[in-house]
């Protein structure tokens with residue numbers, strides 16, 4: 001599979017929303033909602049794919065809005081670092097009670113992981129926990145809300161949980 005939102009491509013011409021716009025399967029979301037929710041806010045959404053009654057779209061820009069309550073976020077994977085940094089800001093502000101972010105589990109070598117996650121995760125007293133999910137999860141996409149067979153990204157996923 002050829003990368004279409006590689007950091008160099010994104011730096012040159014911006015992200016392709018058609019690549020970023022991947023929808024969490026309902027069973028995964030419901031499982032997370034039972035375990036860590038109920039979620040009040042979907043911080044990265046469109047009118048078609050929002051998973052909570054309250055949500056921010058690209059036009060609202062969830063990166064510049066305050067996040068309140070228990071927050072779900074499956075961010076655009078072309079900008080994981082910005083979303084992880086934003087989650088820390090919201091967590092530190094005390095506005096967010098808990099934040100759960102669905103991220104690719106194959107970016108653990110990148111500088112943002114080592115700045116924002118690795119030093120904090122899973123230690124005693126740390127607010128941050130990483131839950132690695134089994135298997136290769138199929139996402140929905142615009143026009144195909146129920147994931148198509150075989151339409152899987154070439155990486156596993158993890159949940160980053162602030163407020164364990």
Ligand SMILES: C[S@@+](CC[C@H](N)C(=O)[O-])C[C@H]1O[C@@H](n2cnc3c(N)ncnc32)[C@H](O)[C@@H]1O
Pocket residue numbers: 017020021022023024025042043044045046049050051056057058059060061062063073074075076077
């Ligand atoms: C990976 S999809 C998530 C879809 C669904 N809400 C979910 O949780 O599975 C990311 C969504 O965030 C939207 N998005 C992109 N930039 C955004 C921004 N700055 N603020 C809020 N949403 C944004 C995209 O249009 C896309 O619909």
